[in-house]
Structure formats: C-alpha cells, structure tokens
Amino acid sequence: MAQVFQVIVNAISLSLIYILFATGLTLIMGIFDVCNFAYGEFVMVAGFVTYFVVAKWGLSYIIAPFAAMVIVSLLGIIFEKGIFYPMRNRGGLEPALATFGSSSILQTAALILFGGMPLGVPEIITGNFKIGSASVPNNNLPVIIGGLLMIALLFLFVQKTKLGLAIRALQQDQDAAALQGINIASTRIVIWVVASCLAGVAGVLLASTAYVHPWMGNGYLLKGFAVVIMGGLGSIPGALIGGFVLGFVDSFGQTYLGSYSYMFAFAFIMLVLIVRPQGLMGKR
C-alpha cells in the first residue's frame, strides 16, 4: 500500500512534466503540421541553464525558469526563422528531417561546450516526506505546483487572451485566419515562444529531479511524441489526458514490470492507434 502511494505521487509529477513537454510539442505539431525532433533539445538547453544558474553560480531557483524561458524562446525563434518559416510550403517530411539534423547539431554543440558527463543539479526542496513506511521526495511538491501553474497559465492564455484566440484561429485554418487580419508571421513566433516557455519550465523541473547531459532530451522527445499521438494532434486536452495516461503507465510499469515497461508503453500506444488512429481527442 505504501509503495502504491509512492508510485502514485511519482506518477503525478512525471505526468505533469510529460504534459508540459507535450503541450508545447502538440501546439507546434498541430499548427505547423511538422514533427519537431529538436524539441527534446529545448529541454536539454533549459536543463543546462538550470545547472548554470543554480549549481554553478549559486543563484536562487526562482531565477532559473525565467532564464530558461528567455533562452529557450530565443532558440525557438531561431528555429522558426531558420527552418520552419522558409520551409513552410514543403510539406511535413522535409522540415521534420531538418529538425532532426538540428537536434544532432545542438546535442554535439552541448557535448563540445559542456562535455558528456551527467551533471547533478540540487533539488528545489530537499528531504523526504514520510507516510507510514512510504517515503516520497519533497521535490515532487514544487514539480507538481509548477506543472499545474504552467498548465493553468497556458489555458488562460489560449482561452482568454486575443493572442490565444489568434493561435486557435491559426490552428483551424491558416488562410481564413490571414483573411481575418491576423498577422500569421508574428502569431507563429508567439506560438514558438509559448511552446518554448513550456519546454523551458519542463526542463527546469526535470533538471531538479534528474541529471543534466547532452542527450537528456532524447527519451523525453519519444515520450512527448507518444503523448501527442495518443492524445490527438494539436489537442491540448488530449495532451493532458495522454500525459497522465503515459505517466501512470510508465511509473507503474517501471515499478512492477521493470524493463518490460518500454514494450508495454509501445504496445499501449499501438493499441490506441489501432482503435483510434486520430488519437484520443483528435479530430479526423
């Protein structure tokens, strides 16, 4: 029983990181219709920013998310200006490949600059929380709060502001949105900044629970794609549900099935796709 409680808390904080990551990914993939294989590197960059701010320079943890958001947003704007905007009329495959290439460029750049050793970042709150025989790291608390806060902010932004309306319009029909007087080029940049901020915060939260190294994005990229495909492309509620499902499947799978959890997660995604090829919340 104690172990179940422990696994559930872990699953929730893992799910929230997946959700932060996947909502940004689903925004980009839904609107630009392109797989962004470099999105894992956004998290990696945010992780390194956290490492420098917190571990190297000894600054407060509150600075880290903001620094990460700014730097990752700059990276996102470079991607938009360098790859996505010039290749916007070339279908989905070629930009996806280009992001794959830039992902390996960024990883190698990080390897050259920071080396390949995993770097430890201190937890946001240290210590453990005990209920009976169960012991849960206190660090889960800021991860859960931060995750929920970002999701709430995202919902407010997308549903209540004018820019959010523009984003939703773009998601439905780019030509019609342009005819309504929405500036497509600048709205695209806003989408990148939003997605980058989500990835930045996900990276900071991730760095507080795991090690930072140049390839840390790879695993999360696959998980993020799984969530997006499972939840339905471009659907933020879908990413929410998908993130929770994958987070729980992963945590319980790793505890009770060990290394078979990879197989289990893949089989689960395939099953969802056989039943609903458009994803849980996706539209045809």
Added chain:
Amino acid sequence: MKSPKWQAYLPVLIIIFMFVLPVFMHAPRYINLLIQLFLGIVLAMGVYSVWAVGFINAAQPIFYGLGAYVVTLLMIRSHFPYWLAFPMAGVIPSLVALLFGFVGLKMKGAYFLFLTIALNGLLSWLLVSWKSLFGGELGIFPVPHPEIRVFGFDINFVASRTPYYYLALILAVVTCLVYFKLHNSRLGRVWESIGKTEDLLANTGISVFTQKQISLSLSCFFAGLAGAVWAPYITIVTPSEFTLWQGITIVLGVLVGGIYSPLGAIIGTVFMAVLNLVFTYLPKQTIQYQPMILGLILVLVLLFMPTGILGLYGRIKNNIKELTGKKVAPAEIKKTTSV
C-alpha cells in the same frame, strides 16, 4: 545524338567493371568497403521507394538486422541450408513490416517517422533482452559460413571474402533492376504520385493503403536479404550494429542524392560512403563530433538543395544548354528539376 548512347551503356559498364574488379584488387579493406556500399545501396533503395509513397523509414537498419538474425538463427538452430535461410531472411522482416504498416501507414508521414524510431527502439530492446533466442548484448557468434554448390563447384566462403563480394554485388544489381523497372512501370508511377497527390489518386480508385503496404514490405524484404549477406560475412550479429543513427545516415544519403529517382539513392549512398571514408582519416577524437557534421549537411541540403545532387546536376545541365543556345524540351526540365 551521341550522348544517349554512352549513357545507356554506362550502368552495364559499371556492373561489368564491378564484376571484374576483385580479379585485380585483393585488398580486403576495399573489398570490405565495397560490400558495405552494395548492401547500403540495397537499403537506400528501400528507403527511396518508401519515401516515394510519402514516408521516411528510419528503422531500415533494424529490418536489415532482423534479416541477419533470421538467417543466423535458421542456420544454427534449425540447420537450414543457406539457400533456404536466405529467402526466409527477406520474408520475415517483410511480414513484420506488414504488421507494423497496418498501424503506421495510416498515420501522416512525419508521425510514421516517429513510429519507426519507436519501432527501432522496441526491436533493439527485444534483441537485447530476449537472451535465450537472440543472445542479448553479445549477440550470436560465430555465424556459420554458407555452403553453396553452383554447377558442381563448391564455392569457398571460408578462405576469402570475394564470394561475399559477388553475393552482395548480385543482390545490389537485382535490387537496382527491380527498383528501376518499378520506377518506369505503372506501379512505380502510382507510388510516386502517392507521395505528391494522395487524395487525387485515391479518387481514381487506387487503394492507396495497399500500395503503401506493398512498398514498405518490398523494401523490408530487400533489407532482410542484405542482412542475410552481412551476417555470415561479418560472422557475428549484435544488436549494437543496427542503430537508429545508421538509419538516419541512409535517409541522409537518399536525400543528398535526390529523392525523385532511384539513381539518387545510389549516388547518395556512394556520397555517404566517401564521406565515411574521409571520416576514417580524421583524428580519433573527432568521432563524437560527426553527428554535428551530418546534421549540418542534412539541414543545409534541405534548405538549399532539396532536389539533391541529381537535381543540382539537372539544373546545371539546363543552364549550360541555355547558355549554348540549345532548346530544352519542357518535359526534360520537369523531369530533372521538378519538386
């Protein structure tokens, strides 16, 4: 009038040259490189044909590895003769591809790319963790050499690498013949139009999904056969040989060559082989920085040279023809430089 003639004979000449080559070149290093090149061409042809129907298969090496494992296991466990195990090594990966295609090929192109990455991870995980069958991380060693009798002669696969060279060469030539024939046939035309205007094609009564399945299974069939040549040649099969990165390298080769013709796949593979050869002369420490070079090539080619070397050649040829005042038929321009 003169140029079409030598161009028509060029492939034949190259094939004859390749057949004669081992007679006067024995250096195992170059024989090895050429065998890798031939098998690479087989894999690249598959990637090209799947790309033609609008999908990128980054898991091609894992199907290749599957073929290698199938031929090894059939020869060791079931004591199949090589000539019987060889076709099975093609059939089983293509069946796996067929199963995978039922889910994957219903997705859009970029998501298929993701699914192939996941499949690659899954299958290599399976190869590592199913120790009793696949031998885990260490793989299976030694893979028995094939015993083949042709016209009453025993071909000695143990003494030299040359028989493997011919095996790989024949496989590459057959694959190229099949794909060039397909490229000029109705089926090939259908495949190429799937990549461009899928909805239009579906409205003409062609089952697009079936065509995609055929393309993927055929490519994995040849990939498996290539694996069946590789395994006894290298005498060991391990999961670490068949990585995602290798798959991306094949995709990059096809892209650099030009994705609109099987010829592009060949040119691109040769280009990548030359690049790999250059890499071997660089200092050892740079090996971990190679992904950056490959990534840069990938991004730059996509941004500035989307039609690849073949498209560039066509454009240059047209420019020269324009400069010299020769008229170019519109169809010819379309064929070489269209996007």
